Amino acid sequence: MRRVGVVGATGYTGFELLRLLAAHGEVEPGPLTSETYAGKEVGEVFPALAGVVRGRFEKVEPALFRGVDLVFCCLPHRAAMNSVPALVDMGLKVVDFSADFRIRDAGVYTAWYKTPHVCPDRIRQAVYGIPELYREQIRQAALVANPGCYPTGAILGLYPLLKARLIRAGSIIVDAKSGVSGAGRKAELNLQFCEVNERFRAYGIATHRHTPEIEQELTAAAGEAVRVSFTPHLVPMTRGILSTIYAEAQPGATDARARQAFKDAYDGEPFMRLMPEGAFPDVSQVAGRNFLDIGVTLDERTGRNVDVTAVDNLVKGASGAADQNMNLMLGIAETRGLTHPGFWM
CATH class of the missing domain: 3.40.50.720 (NAD(P)-binding Rossmann-like Domain)
Known part of the structure; x- marks a missing residue:
């Protein structure tokens, strides 16, 4: 032992x-x-x-x-x-x-x-x-x-697309929502029950300290400088992070190629789960578990790739x-x- x-x-x-x-x-x-x-x-x-x-x-x-x-x-x-x-x-x-x-x-x-x-x-x-x-x-x-909790969902949600050159490196937006446990166990007024319950707010806009961590790892994946617009939100739940990630698709990118990029990157990975086509994760399905679930699609009308990742921020x-x-x-x-x-x- x-x-x-x-x-x-x-x-x-x-x-x-x-x-x-x-x-x-x-x-x-x-x-x-x-x-x-x-x-x-x-x-x-x-x-x-x-x-x-x-x-x-x-x-x-x-x-x-x-x-x-x-x-x-x-x-x-x-x-x-x-x-x-x-x-x-x-x-x-x-x-x-x-x-x-x-x-x-x-x-x-x-x-x-x-x-x-x-x-x-x-x-x-x-x-x-x-x-x-x-x-x-x-x-x-x-x-x-x-790694940080937000970066885990953002990095693993974008790595395959950047590696396969299916999205523009300078166009990434990460819109993430976290449960209150992500702020830690400290006693702070803005984390008290009455300050959080029935409320939903953004914080750290353009200043959140996980930003350079995300950019560092995505730059390594892309082989070129990556800049990310990252906005976290606090939601009235205990645990879980849901990140909705947007990026402009490169010419020739398709929904099928995007899904294949995730399969190529994570096939055989024990804790990565790609959702069926057209399905997207809910934080409840990863609560208490070490999985990261991903749903991905290409919005052909806007030319943007959209993927959603869910993790338990504590696991x-x-x-x-x-x-x-x-x-x-x-x-x-x-x-x-x-x-x-x-x-x-």
């Missing part, structure tokens, strides 16, 4: 990670840290895990993790880059949930996250954690930068992807612990 530690284990992604690890079968949670809940039993903080995940949360000390096989770092942006290097220097494999090692250009990171990167040399060590694109690199990595958009990366890094079957039924209702 492999042992893994979790730094910052009491956020929503931390809970989801523990839920998935509890059913894994080849991995068990080791040291679990939380500055807020240090000394408390796991089941006391998360009653849903009582009797399932045992142990107490502790204050973080790098020495806690000696002898474990891998560490998940669930600290927020800016905090992670001050903790991850010490773990890597201990010879540990690390999956980092923050954005601190996703952006390959430290200057771009600083511009969008409004803080200097304290260890830009470490960025080169990190592999971007989308297995569908970087599987072999992840297998060999000591540090994996787990394929965060903790499920982290588990998938862990499996690859530890030489475990990639789907292990991730094939359970979802919630749906």
Whole structure:
């Protein structure tokens, strides 16, 4: 049995990670840290895990993790880059949930996250954690930068079309809607029930920090600079992201060619599901699961390709992807612990 530690284990992604690890079968949670809940039993903080995940949360000390096989770092942006290097220097494999090692250009990171990167040399060590694109690199990595929730749906929804040159790289619009858990477990007025219920609003228009992450990976896919108009929205549901993605079709593009591009890119991928022709996903069908579902069509009247992706922001958009990366890094079957039924209702 492999042992893994979790730094910052009491956020929503931390809970989801523990839920998935509890059913894994080849991995068990080791040291679990939380500055807020240090000394408390796991089941006391998360009653849903009582009797399932045992142990107490502790204050973080790098020495806690000696002898474990891998560490998940669930600290927020800016905090992670001050903790991850010490773990890597201990010879540990690390999956980092923050954005601190996703952006390959430290200057771009600083511009969008409004803080200097304290260890830009470490960025080169990190592999971007989308297995569908970087599987072999992840297998060999000591540090994996787990992707953002919005970028997961946007990148995997556009990669095949850009790779096959079926859409114009400068014409992309990503219109995404997320449940409230995507904002994290922090107490903020605009995330309180009465501020969210029966409301639907856009935020981060033209300024959302996931934009450079999306552009970075799509530029690599296209072989030319990609600029994206990305607008996220907050909707009154707990989990899930639905992204509707628009792009101008290249001359000669057809609906059949677009569907074939997705089949060519994702055939055999265990967690990618292409919807039947004319069908589009609903977030309920991926709730609690590590799948990314895609529907695609070409609007011949407007000459625009339209595709829709659905992910659970806490699973394929965060903790499920982290588990998938862990499996690859530890030489475990990639789907292990991730094939359970979802919630749906």
